Amino acid sequence: MASSTIWSSGRYDAVGDRIAPIAEQVVDAAGRRNPLHGAALIDLACGTGSAALAAAARGAQVTGLDITPELVAIAARRTGSDAVTWRTGDASDTGLPSGSFDVAVSNMGIIFVDPAQQVAEVTRLLKAAGVLAFSAWTRSPNNPFFDPVVAVLGPPAVSGFSxxxxxxAAILTDRLAPRFDGIEITSDLLRWEFESMAAALHFLREESPMHVATFRRADPSQQQRLATEFENALRPHQEATGTVAFTAPYVVVSATLRA
Known part of the structure; x- marks a missing residue:
């Protein structure tokens, strides 16, 4: 999983608040497969806990786990957090007992973990016929949050997964089908909206952990070029009011562990 240093950069809760509506969709998807009231549920790579808290509000017995202590601490201070057991740990190697959970959820979290290790761990953690539900970003041909990074710093290092x-759909089905049945994929769009160009650039330079870390590893010249490229990429999405807004595609996936 990406290092704690990256995820503690900036202000992750600024991201978490914006993707919280997706967490609700993930929990709803899980609930359609398994009644959540009284269910043992784990939120893997829970971040600041939006999915965990949504599940607890529906009566689940929730454990929220994330590799970054700073994010777990933020989650533990949120309203309703007393209903959740918070843990610091690796989503792909939790150390928790096998067969402990009826449901596993993750909101834009486990997608950053080695997929083979993560699927194996989820399979181990779930009871027979347990439910997995999670969200993932979908690759977009025009991504103003990513394209400028490639333009200035080049494509990310080649690894076994992204x-x-x-x-x-084909990749996730290939990963899940050996152990999971009834794979359901729902596509949707998240609207990113900022009151001004300055607010959008502040989000990228000071709040979004992945972007903050990107700026920090760049030299001063590259930092200036990044800022310029981000502004150029966002400019077509600026409305007459000054608001900057665009949509990002994502999926919500649910499946049931084969008994």
Missing amino acids: PDQWGD
């Missing part, structure tokens, strides 16, 4: 692979 987060948006989980947004590809």
